[in-house]
Every structure is written in C-alpha cells, then in structure tokens.
Amino acid sequence: MSVNGDGDDGIVLTAEQKRRRRARSVAIALVLGALVLLFYAVTLVKVGSGALMRPM
C-alpha cells in the first residue's frame, strides 16, 4: 500500500496480524450486537409498560 507515492509502503500486516485483527473485529461486532439487544430489552422493560399505560 503506497500512501504518498514515494515508495513508502508504511506498515504492512503479516498474515498472523491480519488474522488476529479480524478476530478482534469479530469480537467487537458480537459485543456491540449483544449490547444492542440488551439495551432494547432493558428499554422495553423500563418504559414499555409505562408507555402503554399513559393517560390519553
């Protein structure tokens, strides 16, 4: 990968570094997905019944 066209390729990841970065990215995606589900469920519990029983 050349950034400025002067032949400086910067940091080139090895196959092992790419594999580990991918594993970390997958783990972050899974954690974020789980958090979305958790916040959704907590929101439903906290405000769900209250929202339904609001006086019109």
Next chain:
Amino acid sequence: MSVLSNGAALQSANQARAIEPSLAEAGDYFALMKPRVMSLVVFTAFVGMMVAPGQVHPVLGFASLLCIAVGAGAAGVLNMWYDADIDGVMGRTRQRPIPAGRVQPGEALAFGVALSVGAVAVLGLVAGWFTAALLAFTIFFYAVIYTIWLKRWTAQNIVIGGAAGALPPVIGWAAVTHDIGLAPILLFLIIFFWTPPHFWALSLRRCEEYRRAGVPMLPVVAGAAETKRHILGHALLLAPAGVTPFVFGFAGLTYGIVAAVAGAMMVMLALRLKLATTDADAHAASKRLFSFSLLYLFTLFAVLLVDHWLAQWPVGAAG
C-alpha cells in the same frame, strides 16, 4: 533484579512494541478481566440479589449482574495495567497479556477505563444511581486504594483491600432494594474475613516470588509463623461471621448448620497449618486450606440461596 529495573525493562520493551501492530487476541482482553475472579463476583452478587426482599424483573436483574461482572472485570484490567511490572517477575502471572507483550499497557488502561465508565453508567440507568455509585466505589477501591496504594505499601494490603471483593453481594442487594440493610453487611463481613486466610494460604507458597517482586505480603514481611498466626486469627473471626445470617434470622437452620460446620473446618485447617512442623507439612496444609476456603465460600452462598428459595417456596405454592 528489582521491580523497578524490571518495570523499566518492561516499559522499554513495550515502547519498542508500541509501533508494532497489535498481536492481541480477543481472548487476551477477556483474560485481562480476570474471569475467575469475575465468576466469584457474579455468584456472590447473584446471591445478594436473590436473597434481597422484593422483586426485580429478570431482564433488569440480568443486566445488573452483567454490569457488576463488567465492573469487576474493569477493576481487574486496571489492576493488571498497574501491576504489569510485578506480574512480569512472578511465574504465576508472567504469561498475562501485558507482561507477555500481547497487549500494550496503554490499550489495557483505555480498555479498563472504558469498561468502568460503561458498567457504572449502564448500571445507573438499569438499577439506579445508588447501586451504580456502589459499583464505582468498588472499582475505585480495588484499582486505586488496593492496587496502586495498599498492595506495595503494607502487609495488611489484602485485609483492607478485601473490602472491594466483599462488596458484590451488597451491590446485588442494592440493585433490588436500592438501599443497604443488615443482611448485606453480614454477607460483606463473611467475604471480608474470608479473604485474608484465602490469600495468605496462597502467598505462603509463593513467598519467594512476592519477595522477588518486592510486594510486602505478610509472609515476606513478617515470616511464615506470624502469617499462620494471622490466618488462624482470621479463621476464628470468619467462623462466627459465617453463622451470623442464621443468628440474625436472615437464613434458616440448614444454613446455620452448614455454616457452623464449614467454619469449624476452616478453623481446624488453619490450626493444622499453624501446627505444621516441617516445610512439606506446611506446604500441604496451606494448599488444603486454600482449596477448602474456595469451597467454603461457594458452599455458604449456595446454601444461603437454596435455603432462601426453600423458605419462600411454600408461600409461593400456597399463593
């Protein structure tokens, strides 16, 4: 080699690695959270939550427990960040992610701070800000008071620092009731008196490593004989403390009997350790005490939980 020179070498090595792309696995970040400690925290917090009077929605209960677990994990991360120099010279901890060079100290610090803020903020929204403040205090106490201050300063480090590990059942209780009563304080005292004999039994066998790392654990500072005396003293405090939930009417007779027998076992094992005459006997006795202490705490909290469920069951069935 001193801790300082080891620390400097570790820092220099980490600076050299800082420009290298990370080799950390996702599991390394999980290991930073001290999952074995987390499991004990989750269990005791769960029991505190279950025996508290009142009801909590299962989703909110689960979210609260998750926050407590993550908060405990965050404290573990901050502990590993600060203690990387010590971990690097002790055989038991040398392969932890930071001294092994898989995670940079800066990454661990950012991870620990982010987890702390996230866990406290979410717990505040889920279970109220009193509960969240307790969690924040626990993280602060473990990461700052114990890790940064007490651990390298006094032989009483784990006696005072043990308060952090004793707070999870109080947080679990507060997640339901939003206050603190006598019962969670009794649970706090059980873990508080349990911590020193548990860790001193371990440190007796790791004395040389602690000495090399410059950590003033009691066996290093006062010697094995004095440590054994302290272990017996704390076991004698722990045994009656374990029975107090029954004495004060928070637990039934089953719990009272189990706690009394288990407490007597702790005292007996501590006495055997104190009376051990040879190194081999002392080694075996400290190992037995350490293993039994884990079983002791798990058994007491498990029986407390079952006892509570059994006491409630007929009411539920009748209703």
